[in-house]
Amino acid sequence: MKLKKEMIAMLLAGGQGSRLYVLTSSRAKPAVPFGGKYRIIDFTLSNCSNSGIDTVGVLTQYKPLELNAYIGTGQPWDLDRMNGGIQVLPPYVTGSDGQWYKGTANAIYQNIEFIEQYSPTYVLILSGDHVYKMDYDKMLKFHKEKGADATIAVIDVPIDQASAFGIMNTNEDLSIYEFEEKPKEPKSTKASMGVYIFTWEKLKKYMIEDEANPSSSNDFGKNIIPNMLNAGERMFAYPFDGYWKDVGTVDSLWEANMDLLNPTIPLNLSDPLWRIYCRHSLTTPHFIGESADIKNSMITEGCDVEAAVNNSILFSDVTAEEGATIDYSVIMRNVKIESGAKVQYAIIADDAIIEEGAVVGAPPEDYPDRDSWGIAVIGQGARVRAGQKVLPKEMLAPGESR
């Protein structure tokens, strides 16, 4: 028999993250590495732990192997608990049939039994797609104060970008009267962050109803929230103020990594009051050789650097030989960059090899036609052979050799 919890978290980690292309062709988006030694899911998991939430269901579906192994029993995030803790929830069969998760709401619907074990009063719905630090306990206090049935965390976005988001139109007391998905003419700048707190009994009712509707896409944003709004439920927008980045595209993933090198960006990973935890890999300190020249970069443990590194992030165990140059790039775990290779404005995924004299990416200044420029991406374990060239925006699939 499990102890009752006031609030548990359900983390939607099943999506493909198709706009990350080769970076997610063999792993789920929340497992994509970030910031030298983290994975995207570390932010949401650390936020849960730091907010005092000790029970988290992680809904997986797409290519979950790496993610499941990474989560394990949840010990790195203090989620390895006697009562509660972290639980990976894949789709399952019941007797002779079963279903893949059809949508975000359906994924939660199929796990009602998991949630009911804890008889929670509130349920926090999260995704593992964003880089941000947030105290969900404060959001819960807001939800309770307002007597809300649903609270949606919102962040102010620039008005010229608002049409890319789900926009909440609110009254002065922050109650939501309208919700517009990607409006052409946005009436407000409050964008939904995909972080929701629901009073569980209410959410359960709407999910069951939605599941019975065959024409529904079983999605929170498209179905559950509009349904609740139209039925006159008490919905409130909780304003979030701080760094928040959706790392769902190659460009935004690259930018978010570069943000770590920018002292004006308020994402402080080393804040002792709000640590970001991660699962550590077995490694050693990093070595900076005699020929190395490092400027404005982050170097993680295990690296062996003899190259010139500028404005870049080297994840753990990267080898960068003498004569190689790395600029404005994100180099993931265990990559080998051989001598004379030139890597600029690129993301190189784990275990890839950039051979001698190869050239990957180029600076935007070299491309006056900005549409033809982009971040070059080399997939996990891929190999760029000696002297070969990978142009901006080009991608190598995992394991591919060019």
Place this chain on the structure above:
Amino acid sequence: MDAFCILFTDTYDGNETKLSELSGKRTLASIPFAARYRLIDFMLSSLVGARVHNIGIITKSKYGSLMDHLGWGKDWDLDRKNGGLKILTPFATTDFSYNDNQFEILKSVHGYIDSMLPEYCVIANANMVANIDFNEMFARHIESGADISVLCTKRLPADSDTELTLDETSKVTKAIIHTTSKNEETYIAEDVFIMEKSLLYALIDHGVSYGWRTFKKDVIAKKFAELNITAYEHKGYFKIIDSPEVYLSANLDMLNRETRQDIFRSSQPILTRTKDSVPTKYGDNARVSNCYVADGCVIDGEIENSIIFRNVKIGKGAKISNSVIMQNSIIEQDASLECVIIDKNVKITENKEIRGVKNLPVVVNKGKTV
């Protein structure tokens, strides 16, 4: 390897005082080393690598930071139901006096030894930097049928080292304490022994009755004729840390790629307590050459030939060479350090200059502001 191990975290040969500046408030085995380790990590990792999962750690005094570091042994895969790490703290009785010899201490942990199921045991100190192949040492021990195996290295002897003469089967035929000025490479006995548990009991009883002090001086050096002692040569890097000079040079040895490939080899990695630090950030003014650096640092100065531990901050214009800077220390702008060992939580303020030399490094104690 079917053996348990008893690790001594201090030496019992009266030589600890040479390192008192670094070991002042911590036991020898917990002295920080190579940017993110403590001396005990090398022995622990070597043992775990040979699947020795029953390890008793003898503590004497000032063992707070050691216990903090070890915890339940999770980081060395020793947090187990079956076996694991056990910290053996000293008994305090009304007639308590620090047992300053290995035999009385082993007698006091008789209960632990009794509870050990394995037939063989490893008795060792934990103040050396080495990655030892215990599987190999154990196999040779069994093969040789010897009573005791002692680890040896071939090097120039230091005063009071135990020099061994070996026959063609590696059996110890003679052992002398080095005191002469004759200086050529020879086999030196080190404080790592393998023997059967039954022999251990006999040696403990004998040792206590006869007032023996250490295995090396009283068993190996004196009993090679009565016992069948075989030597196992460790051919890789091996350094006993027993003075600030050796501490500095051993740390700087880690800057050598071959040495790192030996010590930090992937087939038997050196495990240590992990912490959640952010990767190190190098600024626009950073000029770093030939350094071994941990996570969590913010570096904007010039460093060469140095070892930098976790969470160290080095300001713009600071110049550091041939030095070791331990955790959380801050070297402010334009400060200058050469051949300095900086302990944890130290602050070297702007423009300060501290210069030592390689064989007389300056040690700045924990928590000090200069």
